[in-house]
Amino acid sequence: MEYCTAHTVEEAVNLLSEKGLDVRVLAGGTDLLGQLRMGRVRPQRIVDVKSIPELHSIEKDEGGFRVGAAVCGAEIAEHSALCAEWPGVVEATELIGSTQIQGRASLGGNLCNASPAADTVPALIAAGATCRVIGPDGHRDVPVEEVASGPGKTSLAPAEIVAYFRLPRRAPRSGDAYLRLIPRTEMDIAVVGAGVSLTVGEDGLCTACRVGLGAVAPTALRVDEAANALIGRVVDEAALDDLAAAASSVARPIDDKRGTREYRIRVAGVLTRRAAKLALSRAEAQPA
Amino acid sequence: MRHVKTTINGERSEFLCDDGQTLLEALRDVLQMTGTKEGCGTGDCGACSVVFNGRLVCSCLVLAAEAEGGQVETVEGIAEEGVLHPLQRHFLDEAALQCGICTPGFLVAAKNLLEQNADPTETEVRFWLAGNLCRCTGYDKIIRAVLDAAAEMRGETS
Numbered sequence: 001m002e003y004c005t006a007h008t009v010e011e012a013v014n015l016l017s018e019k020g021l022d023v024r025v026l027a028g029g030t031d032l033l034g035q036l037r038m039g040r041v042r043p044q045r046i047v048d049v050k051s052i053p054e055l056h057s058i059e060k061d062e063g064g065f066r067v068g069a070a071v072c073g074a075e076i077a078e079h080s081a082l083c084a085e086w087p088g089v090v091e092a093t094e095l096i097g098s099t100q101i102q103g104r105a106s107l108g109g110n111l112c113n114a115s116p117a118a119d120t121v122p123a124l125i126a127a128g129a130t131c132r133v134i135g136p137d138g139h140r141d142v143p144v145e146e147v148a149s150g151p152g153k154t155s156l157a158p159a160e161i162v163a164y165f166r167l168p169r170r171a172p173r174s175g176d177a178y179l180r181l182i183p184r185t186e187m188d189i190a191v192v193g194a195g196v197s198l199t200v201g202e203d204g205l206c207t208a209c210r211v212g213l214g215a216v217a218p219t220a221l222r223v224d225e226a227a228n229a230l231i232g233r234v235v236d237e238a239a240l241d242d243l244a245a246a247a248s249s250v251a252r253p254i255d256d257k258r259g260t261r262e263y264r265i266r267v268a269g270v271l272t273r274r275a276a277k278l279a280l281s282r283a284e285a286q287p288a
Numbered sequence: 289m290r291h292v293k294t295t296i297n298g299e300r301s302e303f304l305c306d307d308g309q310t311l312l313e314a315l316r317d318v319l320q321m322t323g324t325k326e327g328c329g330t331g332d333c334g335a336c337s338v339v340f341n342g343r344l345v346c347s348c349l350v351l352a353a354e355a356e357g358g359q360v361e362t363v364e365g366i367a368e369e370g371v372l373h374p375l376q377r378h379f380l381d382e383a384a385l386q387c388g389i390c391t392p393g394f395l396v397a398a399k400n401l402l403e404q405n406a407d408p409t410e411t412e413v414r415f416w417l418a419g420n421l422c423r424c425t426g427y428d429k430i431i432r433a434v435l436d437a438a439a440e441m442r443g444e445t446s
Contacts, residue, residue, distance in 0.1 A: 003290070003307035003353040026351070033310065033349045034330045046307070048354060074343060098419020099397065100334055103343030104350070186418050 002045045006052055009134050009163055015047045016159035017136050025049055025161055027070040028104035030097065031113040054132075054163050055108070058082060065167040069108025069131070077102070086167055087282060088176030088195055088275075092123035095180060098187055108162045114148040117190040117215040121148065123178035125212030125222045126195035128168050135160030145212070148219040171208065174199040175282025177275045180214070181267050183258070190215040191259040194247065194271040196279045198230060206230040209276075211243070215258075216251035216268050223250050226272055235280050243276055244269035294355040296321070297365030305352040312336045314352035315362060323363040323392050327421070334420035337393035338362050344400045346419075363392035366399060374437040375399055384433035386424035394420050398434045406442055410435060 006012035016023050024043040035041045055070040073093045083090045110120045124144040149155045176197035182188035193214035199207045209227040214220045229242035248269035255261045289304045303318045315321045327335030331346040338347045339361035366373045385391045401416045439445045
């Protein structure tokens with residue numbers, strides 16, 4: 001196996017494009033190195049993308065935030081402006097693994113590893129994040145919910161990489177939140193994860209809402225049915241009941257050691273409701 | 289073989305490795321720096337903790353080739369000229385170890401915490417060290433040793 005460092009996106013794409021070669025992208029490596037050790041993957045080449053400027057920086061402009069796909073979790077959590085604007089995305093990131101894992105693991109890796117239970121993905125879906133995908137045929141911007149296509153599988157073409165995530169500009173009085181259920185207090189894989197982002201007017205009416213659900217389907221889901229239960233309404237108990245029912249109704253989880261199908265369906269509604277209330281309290285705390 | 293030039297505990301260092309070798313393997317098997325321990329080899333136990341380019345990481349989840357041009361801090365760099373670091377002294381004085389396999393990882397992780405937060409609460413210490421597993425002590429003595437070392441380093445006790 002050959003290790004290569006790419007210093008530009010073009011170089012990375014070239015290194016990934018060589019025909020007939022099994023190549024893997026290395027960002028934080030917290031998933032890849034485990035898979036190498038287990039023998040689950042046997043690439044002939046590894047392309048380290050952490051030295052590419054677009055992939056390892058966090059920038060803010062009129063369009064919102066641009067978060068490099070290889071920025072580690074600890075760096076995201078240290079970014080005070082990002083924490084203030086997108087607390088749900090940051091809390092989802094911080095839930096992943098230990099301090100040691102936070103020193104390496106990235107949003108790009110979490111998305112492209114394509115675990116159905118990836119914590120950042122429902123939060124990013126709720127945030128309306130898109131990712132800049134760059135490959136041999138140029139670039140495209142893809143909604144986060146369209147990247148994973150099944151457990152361990154993505155819709156990326158060969159030699160395409162995720163360069164950065166775009167978090168849209170925030171309307172006033174907006175808030176987001178991510179909650180996950182695990183049987184212990186830390187460092188576990190989600191039984192269910194729920195992300196909600198919403199905006200409320202001075203009159204209390206919800207003007208925008210997005211919901212992402214994790215670990216209840218082969219990929220994280222964007223749940224418009226749940227979001228629509230709040231949009232145009234005051235976020236009261238009745239509206240939250242409708243949101244929870246809609247979240248449960250789209251969940252189609254499996255039974256496994258972490259939880260039964262029935263339990264996960266129920267928890268999907270409960271967690272979405274709690275995440276919505278937390279997102280609402282954050283939105284209401286924002287200046288108009 | 290790859291020729292890697294890096295800095296380990298403040299000293300320039302060079303070694304040869306295969307591209308597939310981890311930093312942990314290079315430290316232990318190539319450089320004979322066996323203070324860093326292998327526990328799980330999958331990033332779950334923290335025994336192989338080192339500070340790499342300022343971040344606490346599991347060296348089993350870093351490729352040795354990634355260390356090119358970087359900075360690595362290991363347990364061997366914690367004592368200065370034969371004088372134990374307050375963390376090391378408190379681990380010994382307060383019996384914060386039994387078999388000792390997890391100890392280098394705890395020391396590296398705790399030192400990294402105290403460099404960023406000189407006065408952590410017990411909860412903060414427990415959260416920071418949650419990626420370091422110890423199957424002997426039950427953790428209480430480790431947490432106490434870290435808090436006492438932090439207090440000493442702040443000049444609050446001797």
